[in-house]
Amino acid sequence: MPKRPPSPGRVRAARQSARVTVASAAGFYAALYLLDQPVVAVYALFAPIALGVLSPIPGGGRDRARTVLFVLPVAVALTALGTALAVTTASAVAGMLVIGFGVSFAAAYGPAAAGAVPGLLLFYVLACFPPYAPDTLPQRLAGLLAGGALLVLCELLLLPAPPVQPYRARIAAALDLAAASARAAAQGHRHGPERARRLREVGLSLRLSQAPPASRPTGAGRTDRGLAQAGAATRRVLDQLARTAERPESATAGDPPSEALLRGVAAGCSATAEALRGARAVPGAEALEEMVADFVAVRGRPPGTGLDTDAKASQRLLECRSDLLTTAASALTVQAAVAVAIGGRRDSAGLPAEQFWYAEPPTARLLALRLTGNLTLRSVLFQNAVRTALGLGAARLVAGALELSHGFWVLLAVLTLGRTTAGATWSTVRSAAVGTLLGALAAGVLIFEAGGTVNVYAVVLVPAMFVAFSVGPIAGPAWAQGLFTLVVSAAFSQLAPATWRLAETRLLDVLAGCAIGLTCGVLAWPAGARGEVRRSVAELLRAVGPLVQDTVVSAVCASGTSGTSGTSGGPPLRGGTAEEALRLTRHRLRIAEGAYAQYRTEGGRDSVGGGPDWHLALNCATHAEVGSHWLPRQAYGPAPPDAVRWARESVGQLAAAMDRAAAFPPGGVRARPTSLPPEVVSVTPAAVLPALVDIDSWLQTLAAELTAIGGSGTDEPPPAVRGGGSDPEAARDATARPRR
DSSP, X not given: OOOOOOOHHHHHHHXXXXXXXXXXXXXXXXXXXXXXXXHHHHHHHHHHHIIIIISOOOSOHHHHHHHHHHHHHHHHHHHHHHHHHTTSHHHHHHHHHHHHXXXXXXXXXXXXXXXXXXXXXXXXXXXHSSSOOXXXXXXXXXXXXXXXXXXXXXXXXXXXXXXXXXXXXXXXXXXXXXXXXXXXXXXXXXXXXXXXXXXXXXXXXXXXXXXXXXXXXXXXXXXXXXXXXXXXXXXHHXXXXXXXXXXXXXXXXXXXXXXXXXXXXXXXXXXXXXXXXXXXXXXXXHHHHHHHXXXXXXXXXXXXXXXXXXXXXXXXXXXXXXXXXXXXXXXXXXXXXXXXXXXXXXXXXXXXXXXXXXXXXXXXXXXXXXXXXXXXXXXXXXXXXXXXXXXHHXXXXXXXXXXXXXXXXXXXXXXXXXOSSHHHHHHHHHHHXXXXXXXXXXXXXXXXXHTTOHHXXXXXXXXXXXXXXXXXXXXXXXXXXXXXXXXXXHHHHHHSOOOTHHHHHHHHHHHHHHHHHHHHHHHSOTTTHHHHHHHHHHHHHHHHHHHHHHHHHHHHHTXXXXXXXXXXXXXXXXXXXXXXXXXXXXXXXXXXXXXXHHHHHSXXXXXXXXXXXXXXXXXXXXXXXXXXXXXXGGOOXXXXXXXXXXXXXXXXXXXXXXXXXXXXXXXXXXXXXXXXXXXXXHHSOTTTHHHHHHHHHHHHHHHHHHHHHHHSOSSSOOSOOTTSOSSTTTSTTSOOOOOO
16 A cells, blocks of 8 residues: 655645754754853754744745844844843833733734744743843854854755745736636627636635735735735636626627727736736736726617617616626726736826725835734734733743743743633643643653763754654644653753753743643633624624715715705715725724634634624625725716615615624524615616616625625635625625626
8 A cells, every 4th residue: 555645734844843953953062062152052042943943934945034034133132132121020021011012913014024923022031031141142142143044044955945926926827817718708708607617716716815824915015915905806807707607698798898898808917917927017007997987988878789678688788787897897906906016106096096095105104004003902913912911921920930940931831832712722731731741751761861961962952853843833732842841851951960850840830831821811812813703893894884875875976966965865975974984994894804814713613603604794894895985986977866765775774784783693684775676767867877786786785795694604605695705805896796
């Protein structure tokens, strides 16, 4: 029977273990045995461990090496600060609280920063625990820099991790497929179930959850924001083209304006894909925008090609043209976002400026906005930073008050074993305690049998490190703690004479750290993101209701008919109201997305269990946000009083349903806004009717999604929701039109 090849995860862990082991051993042995500098040896040993094992830095070898070089100055500063603040327990604890929060909160900047956080905290922890020895700072920094430099070399030269496909390459490949599909549709090849399946598969690959952490554009800068928006809009284009390909027949078949716009979408997608690959300059969106403007000018007219022009056929044609306009709007968003992300543009041409608000502010302002936006008790990033700071501060207080000889191990246990929920922390702590006990027994036997022979520890250290760093990340906390106990015992036994009580000290310190971490997990947001995702989504839905109302009123009243306000029974919309509703929705959407992202990473989640569909709730909110950008632009003239009355009544029903849905009642809510009545269609001028069709389609899609939030009873979205896409990434950049 052939042997099964090792899993990719095991191969990655073994290679990373080899790099860290070589870097740590080279620095440790050289400093201890060649230079006789034990302090340098300690920091040369722990620097690669901190940045190579404890810190899950994403990316290939070059990416990891670049991140290590970038964070080394920060590590130097934290080491110096920890050395200075170790003068008293009070100052060390105060520093631990401030630095623990600040460094942990820096995870908001993106995956690279989040990956480096544990390692950076370890440098401060290592420097601030007793004894207070400021005279050793030069040796500490020398060991740190030596260990970091060795790790950089190993990342580049020793079994380097393969490069990660950049996210822009995924977008480019998806745009190529979109261009081919749009050209096929323009040539009359509209029905293609196999093509639709392929479009949806590629669209799924654009979800950030499907991309490697190193390539996810989740940073706070302009480039990452632009690529994230471009990826979301690209998936939207694919989803809309897939629905076109699934349609057995189309009212736009043989419709010259529709075919011309499809060709324009194909050309725009191809040009943007080439720009993402660096094959040409980044194109602007002006050409496609001009085609969209021409299409908008004629889309309310009958085709004039001898087709059936009865009322139902005309309305069906309007609906299909509305879908096509949505596709073009998404393609426009892709081009504009790419121009901002990699082309350096600071404007969005003729598109809604609010969609590209990140284009104009400087990078420093964008970074500040990312941090200030999460400075709230409702942010899971804020909660995690507070939980980490409290745990490390308490551990440092215990280590100082009890004068523990190896208090560093208490803080290390808190740093490595803490989880975001009390249940997950207890499970991890329980496994870690068992593993540490077994590791301490093994270390005690090793020390007892070695009898003070340093050569034995020197021989054992390297294989112990390799096994610990390759098996621990795969096998779980019990193995990780047990093997690491053997590693630190073998290392510290070479620095000073050791007895079996060193293993006992390690065990007691880890148990103390486990107790502190568990206490913090129980007291500080013990439910993790579970309770937070419920609160944040509820607040989001409450913010979306007024936004939808403001958007519809703006769309039907933008023409400024004098009788509109009086007929509808409400004052005309003020621009400041709409802008405030949009700002609040955008802010609460980002907080809810962060809570949901952590919720999906926490253990013990049953994807088929009961409860509201949080993912679909985010999708509904993003549809509302994007519709607020585009619908007011589609006002073609004065809407008749009956149309205004219908729009206000329909959106009022939807807003009331959103408010009820925010309480997540059992079984969810039934959202049924009134559809566009035939009598309103018959009295609406032809130039205005497309805007009403857009509004009706948007409201019906939002209602369907709102109903499904509480109806499916799962944490995952249902397989097919009209309006396309079921994740917030896919829905940001165009309004959805349901199929009728």
